[in-house]
Amino acid sequence: xxxxxxxxxxxxxxxxxxxxxxxxxxxxxxxxxxxxxxxxxxxxxxxxxxxxxxxxxxxxxxxxxxxxxxxxxxxxxxxxxxxxxxxxxxxxxxxxxxxxxxxxxxxxxxxxxxxxxxxxxxxxxxxxxxxxxxxxxxxxxxxxxxxxxxxxxxxxxxxxxxxxxxxxxxxxxxxxxxxxxxxxxxxxxxxxxxxxxxxxxxxxxxxxxxxxxxxxxxxxxxxxxxxxxxxxxxxxxxxxxxxxxxxxxxxxxxxxxx
Numbered sequence: 664x665x666x667x668x669x670x671x672x673x674x675x676x677x678x679x680x681x682x683x684x685x686x687x688x689x690x691x692x693x694x695x696x697x698x699x700x701x702x703x704x705x706x707x708x709x710x711x712x713x714x715x716x717x718x719x720x721x722x723x724x725x726x727x728x729x730x731x732x733x734x735x736x737x738x739x740x741x742x743x744x745x746x747x748x749x750x751x752x753x754x755x756x757x758x759x760x761x762x763x764x765x766x767x768x769x770x771x772x773x774x775x776x777x778x779x780x781x782x783x784x785x786x787x788x789x790x791x792x793x794x795x796x797x798x799x800x801x802x803x804x805x806x807x808x809x810x811x812x813x814x815x816x817x818x819x820x821x822x823x824x825x826x827x828x829x830x831x832x833x834x835x836x837x838x839x840x841x842x843x844x845x846x847x848x849x850x851x852x853x854x855x856x857x858x859x860x861x862x863x864x865x866x867x868x869x870x871x872x873x874x875x876x877x878x879x880x881x882x883x884x885x886x887x888x889x890x891x892x893x894x895x896x897x898x899x900x901x902x903x904x905x906x907x908x909x910x911x912x913x914x915x916x917x918x919x920x921x
Contacts, residue, residue, distance in 0.1 A: 672725045676700040677824050680707075681717045687779070687916050688715035688754035689908075690746055694763025694785070695837050696826040697894070698725040701762055703822055705896050708905030714912065715754060719746050721765075728807060728830055736836035736843075743768040747776060756919060758912045760784060762896055763865070764837055767844035770874070774850040780882075780915035781851075782908050783874060784858040785893050788845050789867030790838075798834035805831050815892060817862075822897040848877030854915040855880045858904055860888035860895050882915070 671677075677698045689709050691702040699718040706716040720726075722742050723734035743761075750757045756779040761769035766786025773781045794801075809828025855878050857871035867873075871885045886907045891898035 672698065672824065674700065674824060676703050676822060677720070677725045679717070679719050682706075682710045682715055683753065684710070684715045685713050686754060687713075687756040687758065687912065688717065688750045689912065690743075690750055690757065690759045691716060691718045692721065692743055692746075692759075692761035692765030692768055693718070693724065693825075694761070694765050694894070695833070696724070696731075696829045697762065697765075698824050700822045700824040701894055701896055702765075704819070704901050705760070705905055705908070708902065709909055712905070712909040712913075714909070717746065717750060719743075723833075724826075725824075728826060728828060731826070731833055732830040734833070734836075736839045739764070739836070739840065740768060740771060743772060744775070747772050747778070756916045758782070758915065760908060761786070763787065763893065764840055767840045770844040770848065770851060771840075773853050773855075774844070774847040778853050779919055780854040780856070780912050782856045782858060782911065784904070785860065785863055785866060785895060786844070786857065786870060786874065787841055787866035788870040788873040790841070791865060791867060795834065795838065798831055798838065802831040802835060807831060808834070817892050817898055818894060819897045819901075823894070845873065845877070848874060849879055851878035852880055854882035854911065854918070856883070856908065856911045857885045858888065858895065858907070859885065860891045860893070860898075860900070862888070862890040863893045863895070865893040882918070884911075
């Protein structure tokens, strides 16, 4: 691991990315403390397969930690729902995918609406950090958590753009998002493809299994990756994820057409 500069959110890769084409659009959402850059390679890969795509920066992300502090879990959910609503007006078919917290938001959209298919990627149903549940108690005394920026050789550096810290209260909001997504899994009926890596050291290893056991979808499966980190969308497995999601979304589209 080597030190790297703080993320430069002025990079074009951090900006929302949209390509309108075809009848099937895909909404892509980054995770907690991340940015749209984490979803850019996946979005570009799906464009090559003929999908329309849209990535977003969730409220309080890719700006400053002070902006993040002013946002709540409801702001993140509302932004996700609004982006989905807008895409429903633009496309006949709309699928949704998201990384980490974005995967939980993906599940929440499916719990409340009708996407063609969803693909939660590294979506936590639990977090391995044993201090995570204590964030609500620590927030009044420890307003912010930060760490030295590091370069992870397993990730593509140009896309590895996110905060090197977060407001402690935001961790409380993240925990709420996880619980909301998990508690309502039975409301999901659309096709579901979970993506999870054996090398993920952030989320509980049974997260994908919990999701698949909880949803009521007839079509569901899991793409298991080997030894890549939590932010697998910008890892060496990125191409495999693109291929799997593209095929899964097309199959769901064909089923919906029938």
